Amino acid sequence: MVIKEEILQSVGAVTRRYRPSEIIFNEGDVPNYYYQIVIGDVKLNNYNDEGKEIIQTLLEDGQSIGESLLFMDKPYPINAIALTNCTILRLPKTVFFDLLKLYPEICLDMNKLLSQRLYFKLIMAQNLSSQNPTAKLKVLMDYLKSFQKEQSPYSFRIPLTRQQMASLTGLCVETAIRTIKLMERNKIVKIENRKILY
DNA sequence: TCATTAAAGTTAT
DNA sequence: ATAACTTTAATGA
Numbered sequence: 001m002v003i004k005e006e007i008l009q010s011v012g013a014v015t016r017r018y019r020p021s022e023i024i025f026n027e028g029d030v031p032n033y034y035y036q037i038v039i040g041d042v043k044l045n046n047y048n049d050e051g052k053e054i055i056q057t058l059l060e061d062g063q064s065i066g067e068s069l070l071f072m073d074k075p076y077p078i079n080a081i082a083l084t085n086c087t088i089l090r091l092p093k094t095v096f097f098d099l100l101k102l103y104p105e106i107c108l109d110m111n112k113l114l115s116q117r118l119y120f121k122l123i124m125a126q127n128l129s130s131q132n133p134t135a136k137l138k139v140l141m142d143y144l145k146s147f148q149k150e151q152s153p154y155s156f157r158i159p160l161t162r163q164q165m166a167s168l169t170g171l172c173v174e175t176a177i178r179t180i181k182l183m184e185r186n187k188i189v190k191i192e193n194r195k196i197l198y
Numbered sequence: 199t200c201a202t203t204a205a206a207g208t209t210a211t
Numbered sequence: 212a213t214a215a216c217t218t219t220a221a222t223g224a
Contacts, residue, residue, distance in 0.1 A: 020211095133200080163216060172201055177218065194209085194217075201224085208217070 001062035002036060002113055003099070003106055005089065011099060013091040018082035024065060025080050034096035035065035040086030044078045045167070055167040057120065058083075058160070068114055070096060128170050133179040136169040138188065141198045154189070158196040 009015075015038070018024060024035065027046055042065055044056040056078055059065060065080050070093055091099075100107045120143065127139045145156045158165070166176035180196060183189045190197040 161216065162218095173217080174202080174219085175200060178200095181218095199224100201222100203222080204220090206218085208215100210215075211213085 002064045002067075002109055005036075005038065007099070007103075007106075008036060008089050008091055011091065011095050013089040013095075016088050016090055018086040018088060020082055020084055022082045022086075023079065024082060024086075024088065025076055027077060027079050028075050030075055031066065031069040032093050034067060034070060034091045034093065035080070036089045036091075037061055037063050037065065038087040038089060040088070041083040042086060042088075043081050043083055043164075045081065046078050053167045054170065055164060057117070058164070058168075064113065067110070068117060124168070133169075133171055133175055134183060134188075136171065137165060137176065137179055137183065140165060140169055141189075141196075145198055154197040156198045158198055 013036075018040070024042065025031075037059060039061055042059045042063075044059070044066065045053055046056065048054055065088070066076060066078065069076055100110065123139060123143060127136050131139075141156075141158060144158065144160075145151070148156050150156070160168070162176050162180065163173050165171075165180075166173045169176070171179070180189065180191070184191050188198075
């Protein structure tokens with residue numbers, strides 16, 4: 001969790017609920033709030049030239065949404081959409097900055113978070129250009145698995161649909177599916193009733 | 199080699 | 212029931 005919920009609530013953060021596929025903010029909106037997920041999954045996406053969805057990031061419980069834009073004077077370059085039922089805390093930008101000034105620790109945590117976002121982007125950028133599908137999917141899965149305690153083979157059930165994996169790596173679903181099958185044959189992953197174990 | 203299209207089966211809501 | 216996801220196959224860049 002980025003900022004303790006009690007702190008957010010004590011300075012007036014408002015709890016909002018979202019249904020699956022409900023929009024939290026849109027590309028082009030002006031960032032006026034700090035958002036933090038209490039419960040639920042959120043995706044940040046946009047759409048390329050003609051229609052294909054590109055998922056930029058998937059976020060879950062405790063993470064903040066689009067926080068990097070609060071530090072700049074630019075509209076959001078992405079949409080934020082709830083994937084599940086979400087409970088989200090929302091705090092006006094000005095109060096968010098007051099918090100940063102008041103608590104050095106929150107400031108530090110925010111730096112850590114931004115660094116982590118940047119790291120993910122660096123890894124994925126390298127991934128998007130060049131590389132074969134197997135390598136792309138492997139980089140994604142390695143990243144996801146890196147947060148797990150258990151590191152033994154096939155211990156990690158990928159919490160994404162093939163659709164989402166494709167949208168994160170710039171592949172089409174069919175290629176993602178074929179590649180995952182290939183990886184199964186090569187003992188890189190196991191598949192148990194459609195779930196990918198890595 | 200991978201994307202695209204189409205068609206059909208499966209799962210989730 | 213309907214939408215979303217998964218899978219296979221054919222075709223084209």
